[in-house]
Amino acid sequence: MDKKYDFRKTEKELQDLWEEEGIYRYQNGRDRKVFSIDTPPPTVSGKLHIGHVFSYTQAEMIARYKRMRGYDVFYPFGFDDNGLPTERLVEKDSGIRAADMPGSLFREKCMETIAAYEADFKSMWQRLGLSVDWSLQYQTVSDDTRRISQRAFLELVKQKRAYRKESPVLWCTQCRTSIAQAELEMKEQESVFNYLAFEAEGETLLIATTRPELLYGCVCVFVNPEDERYRHLAGKKARVPLYGFEIPVLTDEQASMDKGTGAVMCATYGDTADTAWCEKHGLPYKRVICPDGTIDREVPLIGGMKIRQAREAILQKLEKDGALVRREEMTHMVAVHERCGTDVEIIPSSQWYIDVLSEKERFLTAADEIRWHPAHMKSRYISWVENLKWDWCISRQRYFGVPFPVWYCKSCKEPVFAEEDRLPVNPAEEGPGKACRCGCREFIPETAVFDTWATSSVSPLINARYKEADDRSGEILPMGMRHQAHEIIRTWAFYTIVRSLYHTGNIPWKDIMISGFVLAKPGEKISKSKSNGGLSPIELIETHSADAIRYWAAGAKLGTDTFFSEEDLRPSKRFLNKLYNASRFALMHLEDYRPGEGTEPVLLPVDLWILERVKETVTDAEALLEEYEMGQARKIIDELFWEDFCDYYIEIVKERLYQPEKHGAGERAGAQYALYHTLLGILKLYAIYVPYITDYIYRSYFREFEKEVSLHCLLWTAEKPDSQLLAFGSHLKEVIAGVRKEKTERQESMKEPIPQLVITCPGKLMKYYKKSGKDIMACTSAEKIIFRN
Known part of the structure; x- marks a missing residue:
């Protein structure tokens, strides 16, 4: 290295x-x-x-x-x-x-x-x-x-799940295309409730609206059948201010008695409530908004204007006419196109749809068949499905996309679909290669493309x-x-x-x-x-x-x-530096080590403990990663590396590695064995997180013995750890931590000799402690150790 x-x-x-x-x-x-x-x-x-x-x-x-x-x-x-x-x-x-x-x-x-x-x-x-x-x-x-x-x-066409129809559709006037319900975002906007004076049966019928530019598109006034204020007007006619035409006053239980004045103008189309009412009551369509975001030129007073310009112009005319009674500032939620932030309109258009409304229960069942990580995210999906109001509009009036493989017969207007063996096709550049069922051979290509x-x-x-x-x-x-x-x-x-x-x-x-x-x-x-x-x-x-x-x-x-800032990378760089230096130290002591060769390793309890800690960490990390919790898995791997390996194991066996003449060649070989397998285990655990540095360290030494060309070709192996050895290691760490703490409080060097160290341990751990005396003395600088139950 x-x-x-x-x-x-x-x-x-x-x-x-x-x-x-x-x-x-x-x-x-x-x-x-x-x-x-x-x-x-x-x-x-x-x-x-x-x-x-x-x-x-x-x-x-x-x-x-x-x-x-x-x-x-x-x-x-x-x-x-x-x-x-x-x-x-x-x-x-x-x-x-x-x-x-x-x-x-x-x-x-x-x-x-x-x-x-x-x-x-x-x-x-x-x-x-x-x-x-x-x-x-x-x-x-x-x-x-x-x-x-x-x-x-x-396939969906054959299943009758994909269909084309002309109906009100969500429309972005900025992007000039239809959009789907899923592309809406609700945005809080400052607005104004404008109270307009309609006339009904010789009396003033006050109606509040935030969309006065749609006045020409009024097709009805709705009141709640339980609203005593307006019950006498049900079935009568109301006259629209400025324009003077009459529209019916109808009842519907969806008309809110608490919003505005309780009387609601239904215009084509102000919102989804208008579309629902028009379909339910068979109301006519009056064109106001054009696909490009202007008012239709046929609309008196404001034709050809942009929507916001038309809104101000119509308000000025209403005020001049005495029909604008008052204005109230308000804040409300408005549907905008998530791509550009433009207020979404609803206009009639011929579009392709995929039926989703008829299968909502099936989609909800599917949510239970899928494992969600984190689990609470499933509730977002369920809420979305339960609140679906529109089938999925899949056609877009754009230029760069996957074309619909369909043409329309010039004679009978029926769609003619491409044969499968001719796919992919671009109808704008080629014909269907066959006649329509009516015999006509002239076609109009579909110009829309699939929604992305x-x-x-x-x-x-x-x-x-x-x-x-x-x-x-x-x-x-x-x-x-x-x-x-x-x-x-x-x-x-x-x-x-x-x-x-x-x-x-x-x-x-x-x-x-x-x-x-x-x-x-x-x-x-x-x-x-x-x-x-x-x-x-x-x-x-x-x-x-x-x-x-x-x-x-x-x-x-x-x-x-x-959150992210470059400062957040400091812990990462500190970790990488520590991993590299700890590996260099380990590999320096492994230069003369050949797995399975040389002196027979004598594994002392602390060697066995660190190997069991690797097994335990692999088992625990696997359980977390199976739940996709890579952050929590990394945390327990960090604990193994920083605390157990660097802070304790390496410090405990240092003298054994440096002074085999004092501890024994077999004991040094035991430390090398544990060092080899522990570091390799740690590298394998970290390989999924930091693949470059771990593979570099692997290839610098381990590849010679493990044979695989890359660390990433090795496998994680899960084994059940020995609980007694883990308990020993945990207890030993407490002992060493206590010695370090006392020396720190006395402002003594960690190498300061301790005349006598008394260790009280559970009886079941005594056998490990009695074999670990030299390691503990080397790590704590204790001159004498007494073990007690």
């Missing part, structure tokens, strides 16, 4: 070695049981940040753990590179707009951009030491993925090469584990469960591991869009080492959020 560890040189050399040796290559389950991992394909929407490192590293530790437990680990990596996030990245980087150029040219620009970003992403993940099998890499925009995704869609979640939701099928020539579904499905962040439980977790149940009839994975966020400050998640992540991951790796970042990432409890 070098005097000083050069992580920059070593990490690069080991990265190349692991790749050349194929250490992490999946072997198709030929010799070992398979553990498959559904890895989140990161969205190609900007630079990676420490938050990505945090969650991906935690999951990667599980991959390493499972491999060292003897599994053939199927560990792929993908890139989610189609859809709106990528489009916006390309537009921002290139200074172009997709709407202003031919679709084929824009797609070409997207492919160039994602190639550069994905190369950077892959390089960073490799530098971080992710033990991915890169031969399993996929893109959500590749031909193979498009074919699998389009085939899966056609509609593609990433089939990631288990993509990994399984679903219905491809090399389908491996039987090998890896259901997958062993999915890891993801908690904010996409309602999207990626839910949608993947839906698709897996619909396509395979089974859950997608047995376990789901939910990580927390890295926060820049209280309540603020580090994100690509906010650029609040500090140094980039690659800069952090080059400055502090991959191992330092990985050790930090393992510190948090699973599912909990954490």
Whole structure:
């Protein structure tokens, strides 16, 4: 081992070695049981940040753990590179707009951009030491993925689970596309309740609204049938201010008597309540909001204006007309698009949907069939499913994505679907290659693309090469584990469960591991869009080492959020320095040691104790890692290394190693035996956390005897520890700690001689103590030891 560890040189050399040796290559389950991992394909929407490192590293530790437990680990990596996030990245980087150029040219620009970003992403993940099998890499925009995704869609059409209809849809006027319920975020906004004077039966009917710009879209006024204030108006007509047309006054038990004035204007469409009322009561649609966020030009007084401009203009006209009675400032929750923060509108549109509402009970049952880590995260999923109000809208009015494999007959308007053997297809560039059932051969291509979640939701099928020539579904499905962040439980977790149940009839994975966020400050998640992540991951790796970042990432409890600053890497670097120096010390004393050769080792009780502590730690760490608690597992490994190995064992056997003439050659060999196996055990335990430095130390010495080219090819072996030896070691530590404490309080050197040391111990431990006299005397500088029961 070098005097000083050069992580920059070593990490690069080991990265190349692991790749050349194929250490992490999946072997198709030929010799070992398979553990498959559904890895989140990161969205190609900007630079990676420490938050990505945090969650991906935690999951990667599980991959390493499972491999060292003897599994053939199927560990792929993908890139989610189609859809709106990528489009916006390309537009921002290139200074172009997709709407202003031919679709084929824009797609070409997207492919160039994602190639550069994905190369950077892959390089960073490799530098971080992710033990991915890169031969399993996929893109959500590749031909193979498009074919699998389009085939899966056609399956849903045949099952009558995917359908197209024209109906009110959630719409983002900024992104100019339909969105799904899962893409909504509720945001608190300052607003105003505007009290408007409608006229009904010769009296003023006061109605409060925050959306006066929708006045022209009023189709009804609702009152609660139990509200005595308005019972006499039920079935009558009300006149809309400014516009003067009449609308019916109807009753509905969902009209709140406590909100506003209790009389509610129903406009098409102000919110989801309006859509529900319109469907329930068969009310007409009056167009006000256009897809681009302007008021329809046919709307008198405000046509052509942007929404907020129209709101102010209509209020001015209402005030001038005397119809604006009063205004009250208020704060309320508004649905916004999570991608851009724009207030979401509801407009009629023809879209493709996947039916989820009819199978809610099935999805809830699936939650119980999956093991959630942490367990409380399941409640978020259950709450989401129980509160679903819309089927899943999967079509998007965008440019760069997976096209729907469908055309519409010019004559009869019926959809014509692509034949499976022609997939993947792009309807904008080719026809269906067959006539419609009506005989017509002219078609209109579907221009919408799949929502990006509609593609990433089939990631288990993509990994399984679903219905491809090399389908491996039987090998890896259901997958062993999915890891993801908690904010996409309602999207990626839910949608993947839906698709897996619909396509395979089974859950997608047995376990789901939910990580927390890295926060820049209280309540603020580090994100690509906010650029609040500090140094980039690659800069952090080059400055502090991959191992330092990985050790930090393992510190948090699973599912909990954490903060990050470079200062937080100090404990990591202190640990790495300690591990290196302790290993150098150990290997210095192992230079003349050859396992199974030379002097027969005489193992003293303290040697046996430290070996049992390794067994105990392996057993306890395994139990925690099976629950995906890599942070708590690291904590107990740290206790073994820092306390038992460094603070006690090494200090106890130092003299035995340095002075065999005093203690005996066999006793020195016993210390070497324990040192060899304990350090190797500690390296194996830490290998999943800090793979570079542990493999470097292994290859510096142990490889000659263990034969495997890398530490990461060795296995964890769990054995039941000897409880009496563990009790002895624990008691001995208390004795030594007591001596150290007393010397510290007396301000004496630790080497200060003790004329007589009296040790009181349980009778069952006496046999160990009587064999440990020389070790204890050497460690405490005691000149005489008396043992008492």
